[in-house]
Amino acid sequence: MTAAQDIGLADLATQPEVAEVIRTLARVARELSRRIARGALERHGATVGENSDGDSQKALDLIADRAVFAALQGAPVRWYASEERDEVVPLTPGAPLALAIDPLDGSSNIDVNMSIGTIFSILPAQDDPLASFLRPGREQLAAGYVIYGPQTALVLTLGRGTALWVLDPASGRFEPAGPLAIPQRSNEFAINVSNYRHWAPPVRAYIDDCLAGETGPRDKNFNMRWVASLVAETHRIITRGGIFLYPADARRGYDHGRLRHVYECAPIALLVEQAGGAATDGCDPILDLVPQALHERTPLVFGTPVKVHRVAAYHDLPHEEVAALFGQRGLFRQ
Template sequence: MTRPTLQDHLEGWSQADALRRDIASAVIALADAGRQISELLAAGPLAGALANVRGYHADGDSQKELDVITDDLVREALSEAPVALFGSEEADAAVVLNPAGTLAVAVDPLDGSSNIDTNATVGTIFSILPYIGTDSLLQTGRAQLAAGFLLYGPQTALVLTVGDGTQIFILDRASGAFLLAEQRALVLPETAEYAINASNLRHWDVAIRCYIEDCLAGADGPRGKDFNTRWVASMVADVYRILVRGGVYLYPGDARRGYGHGRLRLVYEANPVAFLMEQAQGSATDGRLPILDIVPEHLHQRVPLVFGSRAEVERIARYHRDAAAMPERSPLFGRRGLLRA
């Protein structure tokens, strides 16, 4: 069976529509950059000390050597596409690429860069918006024309939505083409698997703590079933797993300094993931409200993020909105139980 290529898929989707052709051009450019990044990552330490810290962002996050390299590769690729405005995690402000362009693109060039030297999965996340002026990247996530991410792991995958479902393409090393592997990825509505960094338990608010305690209680607790925990510490890997087999991911705001409003970036991390999730019949919120309805205030705005199987995302929102929505709890798993920090 011959699988359609990414190029075939986008040509069939765009046809005679000029804006769609521009979107297709930007996606192809991102795929080209991803192919180069994949080769670089595959070389690991043979390509140099890619995990070395090069500097620090204003918020204290470190900038690795490979962060800078991938940013350059993505920017160079998009400069050949009809992209008027480019925003990146690696730059303080958006820059103009092609003044005649019709699109604005926001990118996290290397999500999970703390894992560079551990041979763990990392990725490139992107959001494509209509260009409407200098504030184009501050539109709500509902305005996105396309979004997705490249995943660099045992396979190099491109997960994409252009507003017509969520597709998964896999890089064929022999031909260099991204081939369609899943025409319509769907997130299972129910799950027994969650992803969260449990080392931060003592900093969580009551709703998150109670939700996780209920999951940990398993079949003997208020949920009446056992749950598994999965946490890769590279968000794109968790997104991909949830698209393949369901689950829920939580990166809440917490009581630590600088984490009260969440830690993931709205424009180029949360929004594209939320678009992919909704197109795959999943859901994404900040713990309470849909991510795609939040109006960005600046390029690097941070938000809490909960996404995945719709039933669990909705349950977590109920826990936040109304304490009465939480199940009755036995003394063992109550707020002053064994799991109290």
């Protein structure tokens, strides 16, 4: 299969420059998907360095970043911001777009053959490189992710709904697989419970009440999932509902959670909202927040709207109510 071969995505009705960038990213994703499938035959999971935030970089993190950067040469992208690069990097002078990317999300899953992904956000470029990215997520022209799982798929929003394209391994084309709408009811939550003791009281109270199931104020049982791959978690929640939380916690360096605003939280928030869901930092919509730094972290709560709004309501509860054992917490009894 050659890079020039048709990538599909034929019905991408949008500004031609945005469409060109998305097709370029899809072409890189097709190639990355092929390399990821080789798994242990290549040493993708080896730690090869550290990024500006002190996160370890795996070989595949850098392979993905370099592949995207190389493919964008000559594309209508003026500024390139990546999880794997300290600063914004100039690409095509005077071009109309800015691209922020998490080239490889969920890298702790590389070695264990679990789903990983690429997350991207396309914004209008401004003359100032940083100002192009430090703005409300509502100004994104497009956002998407590629999931490399049992199937490789592209989930994309251009601001009018969220849609799925699946990579057909036989033809190498991304074929349309329909619009996505988050189910409005679900009993699943996703959070890394090993951090329980570090959470603030409202988050503990919310999870306590889920864990209490039908013996607690929610009067029903819940199920839990944690893949440790934001893309995989998003794909599951967009497909069958539920809620994801990566809150701030008391560990050093986690006072704004773990996930990065510009190239993780903002694009996921746009995809989720456009699929009929909600995304907040626990209280306020992610898409209304303005990041102050390129690699800034933001607490992230997203999924089925009624659940996301319930988490915000726990943050508004009086302290005595939040601190009460679930058995005595009365406000949310149905």
